Amino acid sequence: MDLIEIGRIVNERRLMLRLRQEDLSEMSEVNMKTIQQIESGKGNPSLLTLSKLFEILGLDIRVVVKQTE
Template structure:
């Protein structure tokens, strides 16, 4: 999964819900600075941070195990 997919997903979902970055920070407990870094492509969020954002945005993080090519 590319970083840009995560960025676009967070931004788009926030827009659909009409949630500002500031309000997302307040609801999720993730700092505004971190959210701005994530959305600008400069951040490297932890799984915990992404999980907090996903929870507020009504989304769920999932990990998928890919098959390895022999």
Template structure:
């Protein structure tokens, strides 16, 4: 999956589940600033960060 598509999928899933960025940050252990940056297409999240976010949202990410 292309990086931008992956980010879009994570954001879309978060919104479908009606989970705020703040809640996702708290539950996943990923910093709120980091989540906001990668959802805006900024920054460079690691695979670990993306996996933590995806797993929290019930997504299995493969790289």
């Protein structure tokens, strides 16, 4: 998953929940400019920032260990 796809998911989920970027910013305590950058695929958010946003949006972050050959 790349940053553009993460931004698309955040944007779609926010709209589904009928939240404005301003609402998500206030609820998550993440700067609105950061949210704008993430949604446009231009931001490089930390795991902590994504965790805050995903918590509000009802999304999970999962880490999967790849099989080695």
